[in-house]
Amino acid sequence: MNELPLLSLLVALPWFGALLLWLWPKAPVRGLAFIFCASTLVLGVIAAAGFDPTRTGYQWTERHAWIPSLRIDYHLGLDGMSLLLVLLTGVVSPVALATVLRRLESPRLAALLFLLLQGAALGVFVALDFFPWFICWEFSLVPAFFLIKGWGGAGAGRAAYTFVVTTLAGSAGLLLAFAALYAATGTMNFVDLAQLQAEGRLPGLLTAVGAGVPTLAFVGALVGLAVKAPLFPLHTWMPATYAEAPPGVALFLTAVMSKMGVYGFFRILWVLFPADLRVHADLLLLLALGGAVLGAMAALRQTDVRRMLAYSSLNHVSYCLVALFAAAAGVKGHEVAVEAALSGALVQAFNHGLSASALFVCAAALESRAGGSREFARFGGVRAVAPVLAGMSGVALFSSLGLPGLNGFVGEFLIFRGVFGLAPWAAVVGTVGLLATALFLLTFWQRVFHGPPAGAAAGPFPDLDRGEIAVLLPLCVLMIVLGVAPGLITPWINPLVTGWAATLPMP
Amino acid sequence: MTLSASLLWLIPATPLAASVFGLFAPRTARTLPIAGALLGLVAALGLSVAALAGALVDPAVRATSDFAWFTFGAQTLRLGWLLDPLAGFMCVLVTLIGLLVALFSTAYLRHDPRIGRFFGFLSLFVAAMLGLLVTNSLLLLFICWELVGLASYLLIGFWYERPAAAAAAKKAFITTRIGDLGFLIGLVWLHQATGSALFHDGGAGALDAPTLARLSSTLLPGGWAVSTAIGLLLFVGAAGKSGQFPLHVWLPDAMEGPTPVSALIHAATMVAAGVFLMARVFPLMAADQGLATVPFHALTGVAVIGAVTALLGAVLAVAQNDIKRVLAYSTVSQLGYMMLAIGVGSWVAAVFHLITHAFFKALLFLGAGSVIDATHHEQDLRRLGGLAGRMRVTFATFALGTGALMGLPFVFSGFWSKEAILHAAEGWTVSHLPFAAGLVGVVLTAFYMTRLVLEVFFGKARGEGAAHAEESPGLMRGPLVVLAVAAVGLGWLGLPNWPWLQTRLQGGDWPVHGLGEGFGLMVVSTALVLLGIGAGWWWYGRVKRTDARALDPLARSWPAVHAALAGRLWLDELYAATVGRAFAMLARVAAFFDRWVWGGAVEAAGRTAETVGQVNRAVDEDGLNAGFDNTSEHLRGSGRRYAKAQTGDAQSYLRVVAIGLAVVGVLLLWGGVR
Amino acid sequence: MSPLHLCLLLSTVLFCIGLAAVLVRTSAILVLLGVELMLNAANLNFIAFWRYGPGGDDTGVIFVLFSIAVAAAEAAVGLALVIALHRHRRTIALKAANQLRG
């Protein structure tokens, strides 16, 4: 138990930065915003350094009574998974912030809102009590809404509206679920609930509350999380939102916000409702596969860069969920496959964060050079005119394609290794998704980068400037390094995954 | 000086390091990337020779050195390097041909501004290929396999300004990708089944006997042995990469890339990777041979596909008008022969043919390259012709290559390796059809090569490019000569009576039998070759075409057949019609569903919420508010009436007070109120 | 009719006269005089009850003393008001002072 309140600091710093920006009129906005944004990465690294992977359970925990009468605690903690996602947020946020603030005449409000958003996202990853968790979960919507609405494209208003409303509708289910849990157990703390579940008393307590309550609670939580990490049928808000949102925000949305959904699946559904998850595993697996395959298919049809990227991130996140649901159906004897699937899901979540960010930055670069238009047709032969942009986006593209040697492959291989072990048919269908992904990404690459310079590329099309390179380079290096040596991040999640695999029921 | 297994990783590492120069150097850099690449190749060649020497010390032993990649959950993925004669020979082959092609490219691409990038990609390709050859793990093999695919994509699409090249690159990558998916499933299944990612891990590896016995014994629901299924899945990957039917369509289009690329990648090395894979995992493929109960044997599938591809490649090569496409189809056909050899059980013959084919096919391609360079990028046969006189060395080397390809008896390496395959095919117990296909292939091969030679080198120069062609520079002719020597000499390594190569590859004894035993077969094949040449001469030698637009003699005699062949049997259109449209349809359905069905549902939810809001407002507005409004109006009205009572006249108030006093008094006193 | 009743009768009469004046007369000063009269009638009551009542304590008398003092103060203020009213309205008719109305 480390004594430094690192996690509170982690969440508070961005918010403090936002406050400072708000209060200090003459603040050097960009510098200040970056300092606070990057500070979370520094803290993340410190947390990682102090993190003892071999020990299971939560570290850097802080637990103080918040509302004693309701037994609600201000409980923060870090386990392998949250550490991974905190680091992801730490890496992606500066990238997103840079993209948001690029060539913005009055960056103050945007930076302020972004910092709020980042704080809320970090809050979600470290909170261990439903109360603070849900607050951060909901609060993240507010700045996102305003960022999208304020600096988004033409249809931003409507997109932001649908985004917030659908997410809220979903989280209403979540709230109901935890209300039921609270009614049954009297506590909302994840750790205590997990303990109850481990002792097997949770289902009994829930049925005590009402006949159908356990399933209802499960469905509520599932819907809430499914909307956030777009599980197939509930993803309709995503394309419009990613297309209309300002590139930086879209980047943050896809890289981090969708991971909040995946994190929720692991932290809540996997831990608290394993039985229900197992019962519905097949259906959910089908949906996730649908997301993956149909998502990729739909991406093929898109002519708008960002909408295509939206579908591609739907595809990738769906792969994580495929792995999760396959693992949910796992039984004793399939430990290896379950471990492969779960660690694959987490690694994929992390890697997709990186590759999606890079892709969105490139999309932003393309957009800014084509006068805000996002249609493929507006581009052609960009590689001839802007080779560095082509090179960087090539790396990002092939990483999200799953080319071995880059980080995308590691997650993909683990997921397929796991899913094949658990549900071979799903793996086979999944490969169709992979093929489609390769197809639409290369089509995009061919239409935009190859061929003679045409459209916007014909006109003044400056190559990446120092700012953009400074943002993209670390991402590409990270992608290559993690591709070659995924061992850097897997040790954190291994004990977690082994623990989960050990709890598989008898066949 | 021998190279131990643990240093094997140096072989792929050096070209990789060289590629970094090419890729990250500034775009217009020339000398640094070229020098880097050549140096890398030379070093790799040296190391490969050392490794081969090491392996040949004791051909039977497989030296491995393993390392842990990363752990997931409780499992640790271990990868490793493997040194055996097969790897050694292949490394030498790749590095040698790579070097020669690199030298050729320095001249061939001297005008191209992005030559630095080209050599970067080239080194990357060689590195990936070498990695693939020396690995002891199927996973690492898969990783290199994909990187090779990437390199081919980059090289095919090198001149990305040309849309055709870009499309070809994408098509190549996608088609190989389809194969790779099969490979991935196979890889995953193997790891699932064997628990190890290594081939040979002291008995626990995937290809070690005990695991193979376990695999072949476990049966799938359909009765198939697991090993068969995994074998076939891996074969799908190999088919993709080696351009076997039905995944061969990308190879002819890959000719869009620069000729040295075609020479190195699409003739000698990369396409051979599939065959190498089959050779490497042969024990797995053959695991189910002994089981009679198993309904289908993996190798049978390979043989059938190999035969079909051989026949198909040869047939399609006949009607092509592009010099490189003819050679491409010829490669497809030869790869078919190699797969046929593996299918019939003799992977050694396949490897032997692979080695010889690599050299003479590289020779032919580079010859074609020199012709193209000389005629200022003229690739259409109809506009070539009469180059024999102008380009003597190219013609001579090209003729030697053609001889080796057709398998002219005794002198050329092609003859011996093809003989070995036909001999093995003849001995195949399952069915004789592959043998027959092989023979027909021999005839067709002879025919289209003769056509090619006659069209290009003999007759009148039909295009102005051909008219002014003069011999290529020295740097291009050097490699041609070396390759010509190899094309001729290599055959003697694997003579039936002196099977030096085969024993080394087999790592054990190889039946030595005199010339007489397979003599009958040799006579038949020689006859077929001569038949092919004669036919070739009959159609194309007798009356030289003088006009580029003149009808192809073959078309005159069999127009329908020729048109079919020219259209490549409309296979591409067939694919487009079936797979392409299915995909597009699926995509359209997905997009439609996405926009209307799910979107619709959300939209509907939104609409209902709005209408509920509307109704609520209406009720609220007309119902409740109206009620409140008029009551308050009523109150205000009465209020105003009462206000009138306040007259302001004090006395009127006092009167009221007095009366009130009286009334209250009366009530209190007598009202009995108390 | 006991003496007490007589006294009470007298005070009632005086009271009613005062009340009538207050209710009827229009002149502010007369209304004030009416009020004074009503007050004196009340005082008379006190003294009557002191004189003829069960007796025992003299609070009645004390009360009358205070009542007289307060009545004097009241008269002074009332008439000051009348003078102020006159200054603004030029008349002392009560009708003039009817601004405070609904």
Next chain:
Amino acid sequence: MTTTSVPSSESWLEVAPLQARDALLGLLPESLHWIASSVLAIAVLVGAFGLMFAYLTLAERKLLGRIQNRPGPNRTGWAGLLQPFADAVKALTKEDIVPRDADKVLHALAPVSLVALSLIGLAVIPFGRHLVAIELDAAVLYFFAAGAATELSIFMAGWASRNKYSLLAAMRALAQLISYEVPLLLSVVPVVLVAGTLSTTAIVAAQGGWAAGFWPHWHVLTPWGFSAFCLFMIAALAESNRSPFDLPEAESELIAGHLTEYSGFKYALFFMAEYFGMAALSAMAVTLFLGGWQAPLGWLEVLPSYVWFAAKLLALLAGFIWIRATFPRLRIDQLTRLAWKFLVPMALLNLANAAFWSLTAGWSGPLQAVRWAVSLAAVVVPFLLLSRSLFSGLGPRVYRYAPS
């Protein structure tokens, strides 16, 4: 005269009046005794004071003359003794003119009410040891109640004559009377405080006896007493419109003030009322401060009590006349300022002084001297301060009317 029992110990002179009364009453039936005695008392009072009035007018004119170095009226009778009767005849024979629009009733009522009210005040004054018309418990209060009513008459006079000047004069007179009634009453309060009673006979009794044989207990001979006496006399002067304060009917002012429209007998009545008022106030002063009928020295008791009373009264009246002859007339603003800024504060402080005096009654020996010293200081210091402040405001007079 209430039928008081006659103590036999006193000299027969003391009781002579009582005895005469009893003799007269004896003639009447018992039931009429009460009425007869009161009528007798009234008759005696009116007679005595009427006679005194007459000769007082004469005395005044003679004294003024003598002060102004002239003989005064000496034509009627020996040295003018018959002058009052001559005046009376003149008043009665003069034509009584009443203005046409005058309020006849009020015009007639005014002088009559004034005289009546002046007289009824005398009922409570103890002329002798047993010579007091009505023995009232709240005698002092009765006397000032009567005094207060006189203002009404003056108003009636001023108002009824329908004459702007008379009305204005009446208003000014009333202002003066009201503003001096306050110090009058306040100066009486210390006496009541020390005596502890409102009854005049008790007050006179309280002033009996002599300290150290020769120093009578008269209130005037104490520091607060003397100060109170002076204040009382000044206020009395103002109340009876005499000398320095005779502004209302001063010749140099508004003609005859509120008496302009009066002539003949009504005017005489007003004149008579004025003198009765003056006499009543002097009598009250004697009772309160000069020890009433108490003899100045022990052995002077031999003379009857009413003789001492008469002597003191005549002395005071002479003082009045003397003051009239010597002091200049005060302007209305000086007059009111004197009242509110000097007399009232002095009276209030005097009240405190008297309180101190009565609380420290028990002191004896040396403390007695301390008591005197403090009391004396309590009179002198405020007097000096107030008088200085009194004249501080005087500066050149600002003539609001006359053009500067």
Next chain:
Amino acid sequence: MSLAFLALALVCVVTASAAMISRNLIHSALLLVLTWIGLAGLYLWAGADFVGFSQAIVYVGGVSMVVLFAVLLTRRQRDEPLVLIPEAGVGRVVAGLAATFWVAALLVPAMVVAPLVQRAGPGPTLTVKRIGELLAGPHLVAVLVVGVILTVSLIGALYLAAPVTAEDQPEWDNGGTGRDRGNQEEPS
């Protein structure tokens, strides 16, 4: 019943009603003074000497003066007759009398019916000393309060009545300066 009481009662009633009926304000004021004197007499008759005399001093001395001054100060413009104050409408009179009648209708029967405890014989005697003790004793607070009330009300009355600032002065009251403020035309 004693003759004195009847006489005094008669005086009071007659003068009071006359005062209230009289059309001339001064007359009604003076008649009311008589009523007050009658009342003082009644108090004396009842044996409460002190009250009677204080009634005399306060009402006859003080209040009457205030009333009369008020009447004088609020006389109409010089040119309007003083006497005739326009009477209100008949309706007002009838209503007022009706109200008075109702109050009377309440008081008289109430008085008659009320179970009054009577004490025959001579009334209690009340000496000034007794009153003094009472005032200085239990009723000390009341005395102080009345003192405050008097001071405050008199100062208030003074403030209300006196025209403190120029604009308070009505235009017709030229503040005794002789100049008619209304029309400030230049002297020709």
